[in-house]
Amino acid sequence: MKSIDPETALALYRAMLRIRRLGERIEAEYPEDEMKTPVHLSTGQEAVAAGVCAALGPGDLALGTHRGHAAYLAKGGSLPALVAELFGRAAGCCGGRGGSMHLADLAAGYAGGSAIVGGNIPIAAGMALAFAMRGEDRVAAVFFGDGAAEEGVFYESVNFAVLKRLPVLFILENNGWSVCSPLSSRRAGELAFHRGLDPALLFSAKVDGNDAAAVYAKAGKAVRRARQGLGPSLLECLTYRVGGHAGPEAWDPPGYRDLREKARWRHRCPVARMRRRLLRAGLADSEAFSRMEEEVAAEIEAAFALARKSPFPGPADIAAFLHSEQ
C-alpha cells in the first residue's frame, strides 16, 4: 500500500464492496422477476470502476455501458435511485425510462449509459471537447468493453482525441468475453494503440484490472495529464467476467468457457484482495470490515424497501415525452 493513502484505500474498498453486495442482492432477487430489465453485473470487475472514479473529481464526467451499475455507483450515483430504476419506478434515476442499461445521475457526474456497444466512446470525446473549448480543467472518462474496442468509432474517437489533445480517458474494461465469444475469436494479439502511437500523443497502458490501487494509480496519471492539457489516455484494464453475461450467473449457458479459468479469476477477486491489503497494512481490522458490511447491507436493504414502495410511472408519464421533438 505504498503509493496510496489510507483514506483512498478504504474508499476504494468500500466502493467495490457496495458494487459487489448490490450485485449479489440483484442476483438473488432477480428470478422473482420484479426487476424487469436486462441487468449486466460487474462481479469480479469492481476494481476498474472503483479505481478510475476515485481518480476523477466531482466536476468530471463519466459515461458507461449496458454493464453500467459499477461505474454509476463508483462515480457517486444514487444507490436508491438505481434500485428504483431497476424496479421500473418513478423514483428511479431516470423515472423508470432507462432501466438497467441507461442510468444517469448528472449531479454525480455520471452522464449516461449506452447499450449500443461502443456508442458512448465518441460522446465522451465530445464532452471532453466541450471542456477543452471552454478552457476548463475537467475531464471525461468513458468505460467500455473489449467488444466495444472492435467497433470503428473507438478508433475514430481515439484519433480525434489525440488530434485535438482532448482531456478524455478511454477505459477499456477487458473482461475477456463478449457474451459467449472469447477475445481470441475477435482480436489477434495486442491492441494496436499500445504499440503504434507516440506516447506523447497518447498515454496508453495495460493495467491489472483486478487491482484497484493499480487502476487508481494509472487513472490518476491519466487524469493529471488530461488536466495539464496533454491529451487523452487509453487504459486497458485486464479483468474477467466471473458472472454471467446478463442476469444471474446461473442463467449463463453452459459449455462456452472453461470453468477452471473462471475459478482462477474468482481467486483473484479484487474485493478480497483489497481487504487482505488493508488488513496487512493495519488500515482496517475485522471489526471495521463488519461495520462496513453492515452499513452497506443496511443501505441496500433500505433501497430495495423504498423501491418496492415507490409508485410506478403511468400512461401520463409516457405522454410527457410523446411527440416531443425535444
Add this chain to the structure above:
Amino acid sequence: MNERILTHSDALNEALRQALEADPAVFVMGQGVDDPFAMHGCTRGLAARFGEKRVFDTPLSEAALAGVALGAALNGMRPVYMHNRPDFLLLAMDQIANHAAPWRVMFGGAAGRAPLVIWAASGRGWGAAAQHSQALHGLFLHVPGIKIALPATPYDAKGLMTVAIRDPGPVLVFDHRDNFSFSGPVPEEAYAVPFGKGVIRRQGRDLTIAAVSRMVREALSAAETLAGRGIEAEVLDLRSIRPIDHDLIAESTAGTGRLLVCDTGYPVGGLAAEVAATAAERIFGKLKAPPARLALPDCAAPAGPTLEAAYFPDAARVVRAAIDLMRR
C-alpha cells in the same frame, strides 16, 4: 422598400456568422468547412473570423464525429456539424438515431438535452449517381426525437438555421445544392422561421401541391403552366417536416379537395407517404380524389444524363401529375 437580396448560401453563411457572434457555445465543424470550397460557400470566411477552435475541419470519421457533436452538445455547447451530402450521414446513423434522438427520453430527462445541428446538402444530377444524390430526410423522419428542416428559399435558409441552432434538441437541416445560387430577400438582422409552420407560396382553388426544398420551385413553375390551362394550384412550402404543419395541409386540401405531394426523396415510407396518409386520416371526406405522390422512382439514382432526366422529377412532371390528379 429596399430589400436586401442574398443568395441561399450567403443567407446560410450569415445565419452561421450571427449565431457564432451571439453565442460562444456555438461552433461549426465538418469536412472542409475551412477550405476554399467552404461548403458551397456557406462557411466562407467563418474560420478566418472566428478562429480554428470554433470553425474546424474534421477527420473523415462521420460516425464518431456525430457522437463528438452529441457529447459536446450534452456538455453545454451548440455544435453545427456540416456534411457535403446526406449520403454520408448513414455512417453516423447510430449516433443520430440510437443516441442523439432518444437521449432525452431514454433517460427520462435526467441526462440532459442535446442542442446539436447536423446539416447536409442534397444533390442531384451531373452523374452524381446512387451514392451522391440521395435526399434521405424520409429515413430520419421515421425516428422520433429529431427535428428536420428543409429550406426552399434564402430567407428560410437563414431563419430555419437560426432556429435550429437555438433549439434545445437535435436538429437535422437539409439544404439542396441546386438552391445555393438562387437569390431572394434576406433581412440583415437575425430572425426566426419557426419549425412546424408551413407557408402558402401561391394561392389556388383547384388543387394543393405540398412541396419541400428544391421541389417548391418546380411546383411554383408548374403552377404557372397549370394556370395557363385554367388550373389554379395552391403551393405549400412545408419548411420543416418534423414538426410538420399538418394543419396547413389539411386546411388547404379541404378547400381544394385534391392533394399532390412533391418530395425530393424516395417514395416508399417517406415524406410524401406520411403527408398523404395524414391528409387521408384527417380530411378523407373532403377529398375529391386520393392524395397523389410525386417523388423519386423507387430505385437508386442513375448517372448518365438521359437516365437522370428521366429519374428526377421536374416542373413538367409536376404538371403531368397535377393534370392526372384533376382528371380523377
